[in-house]
Amino acid sequence: SYVLTQPPSVSVAPGQTARITCGGNKIGSKNVHWYQQKPGQAPVLVVYDDSDRPSGIPERFSGSNSGNTATLTISRVEAGDEADYYCQVWDTSSDREVFGGGTKVTVL
Amino acid sequence: QVQLQESGPGLVKPSETLSLTCTVSGDSISGHHWSWIRQPPGKGLEWIGYIYDSGSTNSNPSLKSRLTTSLDTSKNQISLKLSSVTAADTAVYYCARVGGYESSGYYLDYWGQGTLVTVSS
Numbered sequence: 439s440y441v442l443t444q445p446p447s448v449s450v451a452p453g454q455t456a457r458i459t460c461g462g463n464k465i466g467s468k469n470v471h472w473y474q475q476k477p478g479q480a481p482v483l484v485v486y487d488d489s490d491r492p493s494g495i496p497e498r499f500s501g502s503n504s505g506n507t508a509t510l511t512i513s514r515v516e517a518g519d520e521a522d523y524y525c526q527v528w529d530t531s532s533d534r535e536v537f538g539g540g541t542k543v544t545v546l
Numbered sequence: 547q548v549q550l551q552e553s554g555p556g557l558v559k560p561s562e563t564l565s566l567t568c569t570v571s572g573d574s575i576s577g578h579h580w581s582w583i584r585q586p587p588g589k590g591l592e593w594i595g596y597i598y599d600s601g602s603t604n605s606n607p608s609l610k611s612r613l614t615t616s617l618d619t620s621k622n623q624i625s626l627k628l629s630s631v632t633a634a635d636t637a638v639y640y641c642a643r644v645g646g647y648e649s650s651g652y653y654l655d656y657w658g659q660g661t662l663v664t665v666s667s
Contacts, residue, residue, distance in 0.1 A: 469651035473591075480640055480657040481591065487650060524591055528651045534606050535581075535593035535652070 440529035442538035449544045456512040458541045460525035463506060468527045470508040472501060475540075476521045484523075485510060512543070520545045548572040550641050550658035558635075558665050564628040568641030568658055575599075575617055579644035580624045581654055582615065584637035587662075592637075596644060596652070597624060631665045638662050 443461040450456040460470060470488050473481035483492050485501035488508065498513045512519055525538040554566035568580070582594035595605035597615045605613050614627040624641055638660040645655035 469646075471651070471653040473654070480660050481654070482657070483645075483653060483655050486646065486653040486655075492655060526591075526593075526653065532607060533604065537591040537593065540590045 439532040439534075440527070440536050442525055442527065442536055444523075444525060444538040444541045446539070447542045447544065449546055450512075450515045451546045452515055452517060454515055456515050456519070456543055458510040458512075458523050458525075458543065460508040460510070460538050461506055462508075462527065465506055465508050465527065466504045468503075470501065470503050471526045472499075472510045473524045473526065474519075474521045475524065481524065515543075515545055517545050519543060548643060548656045550643065550656060552639060552641055552658045552661040554639075554661060554663070556662060556664060558631055558663060559667050560632055560665055561630055564626075564631050564635060564663055564665070566626045566639055566641075566661065566663070568624040568626075570622050570624070570643075573643070574619075575622050575624060576619055579652065580617070581642045581644050581652075582624075582626050583640045583642060583654070583657075584635075585640070585660070586634075586637045594626070594639075633665050636663065636665045 472485040474484045475481040484499045488503040489501040500511045522540045524540045529536045549571045551569045558564045579598045612629045640660045641658045642654035643656040644652045646652045
């Protein structure tokens with residue numbers, strides 16, 4: 439089955455840029471979606487279809503996808519961005535949605 | 547504003563059936579697809595399955611044999627039943643509305659707050 443690999447953690451200073459990667463075999467051929475989950479809360483969609491943002495999501499959140507890596511970029515990081523982030527794709531070989539293991543973003 | 551609320555027993559005995567309901571407000575469940583997702587304590591997200599606006603379903607192969615999902619349009623609710631549960635089924639269970647298209651890949655644009663279900667005797 440398809441595996442999505444995310445780094446367990448990313449640390450970033452306020453005002454800097456955080457990049458969260460999601461690795462998968464030829465992931466560039468798939469549409470990737472990203473979710474933010476704060477402690478004790480449900481996930482929130484922050485990027486869909488690789489790089490589109492739902493209404494209400496700040497422009498600071500952006501996505502890209504090419505080759506074997508998709509990336510969620512958070513610019514001008516704020517304390518409120520501290521959360522777990524998950525990527526998601528559809529695996530055609532096993533006919534199911536797959537989530538990455540999640541990346542905990544810590545704002546220093 | 548679309549809101550989803552999961553409800554059901556918080557404690558289920560091993561080998562019994564876990565039953566949850568997701569009540570949707572602010573939108574009709576007709577014309578949308580819906581999904582269930584779960585998250586074991588301290589772990590990541592696991593997709594359980596989709597129920598399409600037609601009532602047909604697509605489930606995680608690892609759960610398919612134990613899973614039943616359905617729509618009740620009269621109550622604007624989605625239901626989930628998972629049979630023969632074990633401790634491994636202990637998790638926060640979320641329902642979510644599905645966005646996007648099959649051709650480009652679905653995403654989950656509105657989520658319920660989740661409900662913790664513990665499997666224990």
